[in-house]
Amino acid sequence: MAGVEGRSEPGQPGQQGKPGLRERKKQRTRAAISDAAIHLFLEHGFNETSVAQVAEAAEVSKRTLFAYFPSKEDLVVHRLADHEAESARVVRARPPGTTPLAALRAHFLDGLRDRDPITGLNDHPQVRRVHRMILAAPSLVARMDRFRSGAERALAQALQETADTTELTARLAAVQIVGVQWALASDNADRLAFGESADARYPGAVADAQHAFDLLENGLRRLA
Incomplete structure (x- = not known):
């Protein structure tokens, strides 16, 4: 190694x-x-x-x-490898008294503010081109699905270990949380890939993220 x-x-x-x-x-x-x-x-x-x-x-x-x-496919997707366990790291490192969902919400909003490419809100020309390339290659889309599954497994383990919840609850929660993050990032990237600027998209991206995490919180309020 x-x-x-x-x-x-x-x-x-x-x-x-x-x-x-x-x-x-x-x-x-x-x-x-x-x-x-x-x-x-x-x-x-x-x-x-x-x-x-x-x-x-x-x-x-x-x-x-x-x-x-x-x-x-790994020649492309490996650049996202560090992000696969990112949500799990956020959950494990959250301050005492902070729920997993609150920590993940704050982290995603910080990513939008900082134009982190993993949130989809980065309009650097090469980032846009890479996104379009991934969408155009079925094997890359399939590889990204494996990446998402890995993120779900890592987050489920972190939730089970730190949120005092059962394996099933942790797994179902992770699927929902990662799914929401994925959908938000995809919406942002799709808009930017075809011309919208990150600055123009930012207010809408924040509003969508707040709405999405509000929905998660209403459904997952017992997670903590």
Whole structure:
């Protein structure tokens, strides 16, 4: 695993907490492959670009590419990997006395304010193009569904562990919460992908988010 192989050996002074040379090289290779892939996908289309072309552009072998990215779809979706457990982290890190839903509402609203791409409210040209590319490729849409399922599982586990609720309640709540977040982000991204600016969409995005979380709160008020 990359995170293990790059660690310094015990006894090496001044190396703790810093990635080793091997790990830094891996990070650069991974970034180069990803950047080459996104550039080619946006220029020529996801379906029209082969893995071999990506490997050639990144100056690596196909074997090396698949060592970093198990599938072609992962070349795109891996950029969202840190967000898969984001809601779970928010629930676990919430202040004492704060309900899971209140913490998630505040976090989503903060994301809208900060134009976090995961909320769909980011109108950077490349973000828009990537969104349109995902919608146009059925395999990427399917891969995003797997991403959503992973987010649901992570949130359900966090709810069960921190909200003193049953496994079934945690799972059903997670499906609803992630579904709402997903729908809100998709609505925002769809509007921005075809021309609306983030600033113009922001008031409506906030109103929609407040309405959606109000609905969740009325249905999930016993969660805490």
